[in-house]
C-alpha cells in the first residue's frame with residue numbers, strides 16, 4: 001500500500017468531513033459537554049469506582065498474561081453449559097464460522113459490537129443473502145448512512161438530530177420533528193420491533209467473560225441486547241480473547257468500572273448469559289430451548305491480539321475496556337470525531353488497528369502521526385493506558401519501515417536542514 005495515497009485520502013476526510021464540518025462540530029460539542037457532566041456525576045455518586053479501576057488494571061494484566069489458559073477454561077465452561085464454542089485465528093475465519101451457523105436467507109438482528117465491525121461481519125452476512133439489522137440506535141443510524149462508528153460507545157456521536165430526522169424519512173419513511181429526539185427514538189423502535197420478533201439469529205459481542213463459570217456480561221441501556229439475544233432461536237456471540245477474566249466476581253468489577261467511565265451511574269441493563277435457555281419444569285427433565293434461544297454459539301477471536309499480548313510495547317492496549325472516556329478528552333477527536341481513526345477510533349484505536357484491521361502498517365501511518373502526544377487520554381483512562389507511549393513505539397516501527405507520511409517527513413527534513421545551518 002502506498003503511504004502517500006493513504007495520507008492524502010485520510011487528510012482530506014479528516015479536514016473536509018471532520019474539522020470543517022459544521023454538523024460534526026455541533027454534535028461533538030453537545031456530546032462532550034454531556035459526557036463530562038454525566039461522568040462527573042457518576043464518579044461523585046460512586047467514588048469507590050476509582051479504587052476499583054486500579055484493581056481492574058491488575059485483573060487485566062493478570063488475564064492477558066494468561067489468556068490462552070483462560071480462553072480454554074472459558075470454552076470448557078460454556079460447553080458444560082450446553083453452548084458451542086469456536087476459536088478463530090483471523091477475521092476471515094470468524095466470519096466463516098458465523099456464516100456457516102447463520103446460513104443464508106435469514107433475518108439477523110445485531111447488538112453493537114466493535115469486534116464485528118473489525119471483521120465486517122454485517123457486510124459478510126449480507127453477501128450470504130441474509131437481512132441484517134443493527135439494533136443499537138447509533139449503529140442503526142450508521143447502517144442507514146453506510147458509514148462506520150465514530151466512537152467506541154456512541155457510534156453516531158457525530159450525527160446531530162436534524163440529520164437523523166432526514167435519514168429516518170429517507171430510509172424508513174418516518175417523518176419526525178427534527179428537534180424532537182424522543183420522536184426519532186420512537187420511530188426506530190417501531191421499525192425494529194418487528195425485526196426482533198421475526199429474526200432467526202441474534203448476534204452480540206460481550207464486555208467481559210468469566211472463564212470459571214462460562215458467563216458473558218453485556219452492558220446496555222436500550223434493551224436491544226435483551227431482545228436480540230433473547231428472542232431469536234439462535235444467539236451467536238463474537239468475543240475477543242482479551243475479554244476473558246477468571247472469575248465472575250472479577251468480570252462484574254470490570255463491567256462496573258466500564259459503565260462508570262462510560263458515564264453511567266448504572267446502566268439500564270446488565271445481561272449475564274451462560275448458555276441456551278432451558279427448563280426442568282416437567283418432571284425435572286432438563287430440556288434446552290425454552291423461551292429464549294435454543295442454541296448459544298460463542299466465537300473467540302484472536303486476529304492479532306496474541307501478537308499484541310506478546311509485544312511489551314503494545315500489550316497494555318489489550319487492557320482497554322472500550323469505555324470511550326479517552327476520546328472525549330482528546331483534543332484532536334473533539335474537532336474531527338471518528339475521522340481520526342482507520343477502523344477503530346482515536347489514539348487507542350490506532351494501536352488496535354495496527355494489529356487487527358490494517359493489512360499493512362502504511363494504513364495506520366497518518367493516524368499515528370495525528371496524535372499530539374498530550375497524554376490527556378491517560379489522565380482519563382480507568383486502567384491508566386499510556387496511548388502516547390504506544391504511539392511513539394508505533395512511529396518507531398513506521399520510521400524503520402520507511403512509512404512516515406510525506407508531509408511529516410518533509411517537516412523533519414526541513415528542521416534538520418535548519419539545525420545544520
Ligand code: SF4
Nearest residue numbers: 320321323324326381
Ligand atoms: S484507552 Fe482507557 S479510556 Fe480509552 S476506551 Fe480504553 S479503557 Fe477507556
